[in-house]
Amino acid sequence: MRKILSTLAIAAAAPVLMAGYATAETANPFKCEPGEKYVMNVMVSGVEYWFPVYEMFKQAGQQFGCETAYTGTPEYDVNKQIASFDQALAQNPAGILVHPMNSDPFIEPINRAVDQGTAVVTFAADSPNSKRVSFITSDNLAEGTYAADAVAEAMGGKGEYAVLENPGQDNHDKRVAAFITRMEAKWPDMKLVGRAASNQDPTKAYQAVLSLIQANPELGAVFMPEANSAIGAAQASKENGSKVRVMLADVNANILDMIKAGEIFGSVNPNQGMQGYMGFMLLWLANHPDLIDPMNDTARSGKNGMAVPFVDNGFSIVTAENADDFYWDKYLKRRGTKGIEE
Template sequence: MRHLSKLIFLTGIILFLFTFSIAVYFSQRMNNYGETSVNSKIPNYKYHFVLVPEEVDNDYWRLVEKGAQEAARKNHVLLEYVGPKQGNIDEHLKTLEKAAASNVDGIITQSLNEEEFPPLIDSLIDQGIPVVTIDTDSENSKRISYIGTNNYYSGFIAGTKLIEDTKGEVNVAIITGNFHSSNQSLRVDGFKEAVKHEERIKIVAIEESKISQIRAAEKAYQILNEYPQVNAFFGTSALDGIGIAQIVQQLNRDYIYIIGFDTLKETIEYIKDGVINATVSQQPFEMGYQSVELMVQLLEGKKVPEINYTDTLIIQKEDLSSDKQIGGNIND
């Protein structure tokens, strides 16, 4: 009996030490990566993936993470969500390098430009680590597959919607998240292509928000001071439309047409109130979910499509009470 009690006691100590070591291990990884969340409760996981977003605290990317974590639980995958707290290309690249050094089974990441990311992605592939791009592709790299929005098309349908909803002379200002991000540039290019043959529509200013709602509001205020003729805005990242709407509402410029991007809670509220006229709806949850599923299929030897576009739709007030698929918001 005494021997049995001693055995139970020793077993308890071993389990405690094991649990403690796991906690220390992930704590160290979190210190190495900076901003990190991990579904470490997955027992006997089959694979270990790292998802690296542009910035971890962005509501849009939290939706991507939410979808990825759900797919990870379903597939017994240990998923780390790691990256810069605020958009920083150098930190993003370093995070990818650290993930590779940890011998993960797969990396899911956004590609922010076509200069620095393809060489690093190629290096990861050459090391035997599969890479799937999400939200923004890296066409000139060896990445295995892309899952996300057709960003050029999303800008194009935004421009088409502006043409459809307006009459007379329209002076448009564009506020974009980052001049150096491929996805933002493609959205601007698509928008320009849509309106270029409409002589009544002129793009008078393009400013950068640095993926910041406050900066988007500052830029909107600056534009309206410098270009009082502006009567339309296009915001190409999730926080741009919200920042624009704040200023337009404060200045009582209710005649200004606003088309934003994504379906965060604040964006939907502004649409309900008639401040934002329309928004481009992506599917961030679905992107995250499918990226994990696709990586699992890849590791199981299945053939996966190189390009996987998720749905992109224009959402307006009348759509909020319909069956039209909306990307959701962080509070869902």
Template sequence: MISQRRRYKDYMLYKFILIFSLFSSTLACSSPTSNTQLPVQSHTETDPLSPELTFGIIYPMAHSFYEVVTENAEEVAKVSGIELIVKAPDEANLEQQIRIMETLIRQNVDGIAIDPIDSVALTPYINKAINAGIPVICFESDSPASHRLSFIGADNLQSGTRMGEAINQLLKGRGMVLVETGMERVESLSERLEGFLNYINNKTDIDVLEVRYNEGNKERALLQLEQMIDDHPHFDAFVALDFISGSGSVLVWKAKGLNRYALTLGMMPELKEAIRNGQITIALSQNEGLWGELIVKYLLQAHNGKEIPEFVDTGISLVDLEALK
């Protein structure tokens, strides 16, 4: 009887050991030390911590005018999981802009938006990026001879014409005007000047006393404006066809306490304040606050192989004191 019980206990112990061994073997096969790969969590395209695309934005110079463009672009890029590389020479410098362009091409970014200082000189570098499979968009100033995919901005000839119409209305068809602009070879600036002069010369009896170029230099813009005022003290209005000349005129109007019409380009916070304070009469905006969003939107579409419009017209707005009320 005792031996029968012992045999039963031995049998149950053997069964327990067998089951335990099989269970342990199963655990060992599913252990993390095995060659089985655990699933890796992938980031979606909208995850801002893991950007899948990189776009470059190249300005002609570092200036507060472009801050609103960058802020707008960064907001859209963050939502879309896109990293932005924003670069600009300290002052308008063609060689530096070319080097920035070449660096982005070597980095094999997924798209480039550029406001070219010299549309002709930048053409081969824009084409080099396109040939490397990198979509390129121009904004504010175009490079029409290049293979760029799109231009985002306003019609600059029309912008010049609208400024001519505005000054004509203020002066009622007669008077003397001083004009300052940036770099002569920048396409957007040359078109604005052409549109302005064509209107003034053909539609009014207003005399343009002098036109000067600041070449993208803030100190030069100030000096030239002061010289023109000294040379033509009886002028009736000043027209700035670039934002550097416009910013300079605010300082000169404050320092000299001038009570003359001043028209400028761009809509920065400092210019809004200048309009309220009477240093600026009218500012022409090309709705540059839209550029950043449109840059990211159309570079993304181009990267995904979709067609994008050759010209994205952001329009023209004239802002005066009444518009700010």
């Protein structure tokens, strides 16, 4: 991993280094051609999580002189996301950074894109059986593990907990599985008393947690792999005396406010900016494989020599002490941009 990140760091620095040595005879190769465009595609496109990803995707694109666009569907619907992916592909972009809602349904669209010459990198969630050239994410297993330890330690290693989930979404499934596995392995006195599918819907999460509390009066914690469900879960906990610790992954402004107010226990938040920045770098490199001549069989096999199977973008632990560093509006003001509108 260190070698991979070092290689990418060198590539990121290359435009600056090359600019100093460029001459009339030697042009800087780390620049886009006129009209070279890179697109980001997501589902539930209004979710705040995506915005910092695109902000840094866009920044990297600007540094390379490329065009970028933010695309997707507002619905939590894999078919509608695929339709939006196909619409983006119809513009013949140089590359697409995509968060595939579900792994297998995206195999054919991704393969079709690669076959027509559009590089594809997945982020946060993967489609590992597709022809995508790279995958960038935080360590979902580490996130789930950390969340379990934090909850169990706060409860003295003994009590009841439940989980909310979004079955079929790769990264969410991994977080939930890691959370439960860690509890079973390290905290045998922590008892799983319920699981419910909230599918990123605050109302479903609210109703699910109310039902879980009614069925399990001693419920001490609930974990969910994303932010939207936490809004409803925290409300249900508050109505029952805030005895249920709400632990989640990801943040948004409402979540941050609730963490600061003590209504949410805490969050593990992926480093979204690096997902976007390094996601662009991986796409750009995949679209320019002629820049390297590796000592391997890529030329013979026809594979992309710039392929990097996996990059870990890291994650942060969000508490009341550091929550102010994660507000999107403050970040946007600091950067002086219009976010996803650019």
